[in-house]
Amino acid sequence: MSSEKNTKKGKPDSLLNSHINELSLTTRRGFLAAGVAASAAFYMPDGIIAETKPSDNSNKSTGNFTNNMKSLLKNVDVYFPGDENYSLFLKSLFSAEAAHNKPSAIVCPKKHEDIMQFIKIAAENTLRFTVCGEGLSSLSVQTDMLCLALNVHYNKxxxxxxxxxxxxxxxxxxxxxxxxxxxxxxxxxxxxxxxxxxxxxxxxxxxxxxxxxxxxxxxxxxxxxxxxxxxxxxxxxxxxxxxxxxxxxxxxxxxxxxxxxxxxxxxxxxTKVALSRLVADTGALKNWLEYSDKLQEGISASLVLGSDSAQYMSPVLYGCLVHQGSDEKAVAELSLVQKSITGDVKSTLLEDAHRVDYTEIPAFDVPLRDSGEFGDDAIPIVKSYLIKNSIIKNMSAVLLDALRTAPNQFCRIDLQHIGGKVRRIKNGSVFCGRDADWNIVVTGFYYTHSSPTEAAQAIAWVKNIMDQIKTAVISVYSVEIKNNTPETKDELEMAFQDKLKFLHRLSKKHDPLNLLSSYPL
The missing domain is CATH 3.30.465.10 (Uridine Diphospho-n-acetylenolpyruvylglucosamine Reductase; domain 3)
Known part of the structure; x- marks a missing residue:
């Protein structure tokens, strides 16, 4: 799970150590599809990607507020359009879509009291705003809204x-x-x-x-x-x-x-786990899903269906096997799994079962056998649904057919292994889908310079997969729900189920002015 300081420039994504020899193309594509709050496109009703434009009905008080921002927020860095730091901040964002937006100002608090003062001012002046933690979400920066950038200073x-x-x-x-x-x-x-x-x-x-x-x-x-x-x-x-x-x-x-x-x-x-990684022909998927039912909960068997070429679609299955333990017994147990989980299908071990630091697990991405440009302006279309293995294991052909017909070689389907202890925890949180076996993350890509047809193809590819596997879905992972899409309402209902009305009531209570209404609920 590794990362680099600068994934925007095509470097490998590794947590503490880089794996340059293995990841010849930026693993930016890997992170964008990893089921975290990555950037994604938004939809117009006709399915065409909307261009980012300043709104004609922005709150007039925003201008007055921003003009007096530094006097209202003492000792707080505030970046305005035209400032060098304003441009540098937007360029630093991981989400290409967020980076193309034009916030009315970027406010960078240094302490808790700065945030309190900012909220006081925003509430008194009815100023809508977004919150930028790490800049991965397309929702973290919006045009004509204030951006509260926590990541600049407030990150200890x-x-x-x-x-x-x-x-x-x-x-x-x-x-x-x-x-x-x-x-x-x-x-x-x-x-x-x-x-x-x-x-x-x-x-x-x-x-x-x-x-x-x-x-x-x-x-x-x-x-x-x-x-x-x-x-x-x-x-x-x-x-x-x-x-x-x-x-x-x-x-x-x-x-x-x-x-x-x-x-x-x-x-x-x-800090240690046991790790094994392999690449196999996609024909291993059926046995992989069947075998996963037999695994003890101390072992996870997450996988990526993607291309091992940056030049063209070359479908493979990348598997990452992790054992919670790290002693000799754990390594032996994981070694047995790596030999059995692909069945009779040929596989290539990238790493035999061994003990490793948890922070040194390599990027969750298909290792590439060639190089190529992914591009900083790639826009992912991401759907992240929680599914049951009892159903999806009979749909391996659906997933493999979809991969073969992907609009480009950067598209991918991830299956992140859950279940086990997740099922047994009951702590009152509104997270739903604890009975799921997998978090399936389907990601299609297009570029900011793509034609409407190319963008529509990426959208359709993702949505068609989700439509075909809907009988396996028991919930939606809320980190990837976007506002203003045809499916937003249904996804919110699946994500929060009988808790949605309760959440609506709380949002009216704690955000009566809809200052955070750019976030879906």
């Missing part, structure tokens, strides 16, 4: 001891990779998603990764949240707080109610 991580327990305290602009790296030096970890790049947006809404089956979701480790609602109320939320409804809601749907200023997460001792 610290290990703390409270009442004999060990926790990691993270500020709102922190990212998963930095949290893991810091914990690693103390001999701890938390289960996170398959990429180091996401921020608290992913952590608050789930966090599906290699250790989910054995340890649960990342959001299951949240012990306390310092939360500021869109109306300016500041609450310390935990299992014993008076605001129990809000405590349950932020663990699954936080962005719609306010700002996550700080989070305390409980940690897990240890």
């Amino acid at each position: 991580v610290a290990v703390v001891k409270i009442n004999g327990g060990v926790f990691v305290k993270v500020q709102g602009g922190s990212k998963a990779g930095d949290i893991l790296a810091h914990l690693n030096t103390y001999g701890y970890h938390i289960p996170v998603g398959v990429s180091p790049l996401p921020g608290l947006g992913l952590i608050m809404r789930g966090g599906i990764g290699y250790l989910s089956r054995s340890e649960g979701l990342t959001c299951d480790y949240i012990s306390q949240v310092n939360f500021i609602t869109a109306r300016g109320d500041n609450f310390l939320l935990d299992a014993h707080c008076i605001q129990k409804e809000l405590w349950n809601a932020v663990r699954g749907a936080a962005p719609r109610f306010g700002i996550v200023s700080e989070v305390y997460l409980s940690v897990v001792p240890g």
Whole structure:
């Protein structure tokens, strides 16, 4: 799960170490499809991609506010259109769509009190805004809205001891990779998603990764949240707080109610796992899905169906097998799995079962046998649904046919293995779909310069797959739900089910002015 400082320029995506010899093309495509809050296109009713344009009906008070911004927010960095830092900030965003938007101003808080003051001003002046944690989501920056950029300064991580327990305290602009790296030096970890790049947006809404089956979701480790609602109320939320409804809601749907200023997460001792990786012919998929039913919950068997060529579509199955344990017994158990899970289909081991640091798991992406340009302006169309293996294992032909007919070689289908402990945790969070066996992430790509036909092909490819596997779907992973698409309403209903009305009621209570209405709910 590894990453680099600069994935925008075509470097490999590795958490602490790079794997340049193996990942000759940027693994940006891998992260964008990893089921985290990646950027995605939005739809017009006729299915054509909408161009980003300044709105004609932006709040007139925004201009007055931005003109006096620095006097209202003392000692806070504020970037305006035309400023060098304004342009540099947008260029630094991972989401190409977000980077093309034009916020009215970018506000960069340095401490909790700065955020409180910003919310006070926004509420008093009815100013809509977005929150940018790591800039991965297309929703993190919107044209004609203020952008609260937590990631610029407000991103500290610290290990703390409270009442004999060990926790990691993270500020709102922190990212998963930095949290893991810091914990690693103390001999701890938390289960996170398959990429180091996401921020608290992913952590608050789930966090599906290699250790989910054995340890649960990342959001299951949240012990306390310092939360500021869109109306300016500041609450310390935990299992014993008076605001129990809000405590349950932020663990699954936080962005719609306010700002996550700080989070305390409980940690897990240890930093090592057992790992095996392989590449096989796509014909191995059927046996892979069948065999996964036999796995103990300490082992996950996530996979990617994609191309091992950057020049043309060359379908393969990339498998990443992870054992929660790291002793000789765990390595032996994983070795047995790697020999059996592909059946009689030929496979090539990239790494035999061995002990490795959790932070050094390579990027969740198909290793490439050639090189090519992916491009910084690639726009992913992402759908992330939670599905049952009992049904999807009989649909392997559907997935393989779809891969062969993908509009380009960067399209991919990920199956992130869950189940196990995730099923047994009952902590009141609004995360639904705990009975799922897989998080299926289907990603099609087009470019900002693509024709409407090319963009429509990428959209149709993703949607057609989801339509064909709908009988296997039990929920939607909310991190990939976008506003203003034909399926937004249905996806919200699937994601939150009988809790949706409850969430609507809370959003009216805590965001009565709809300052955060750009986030779907």
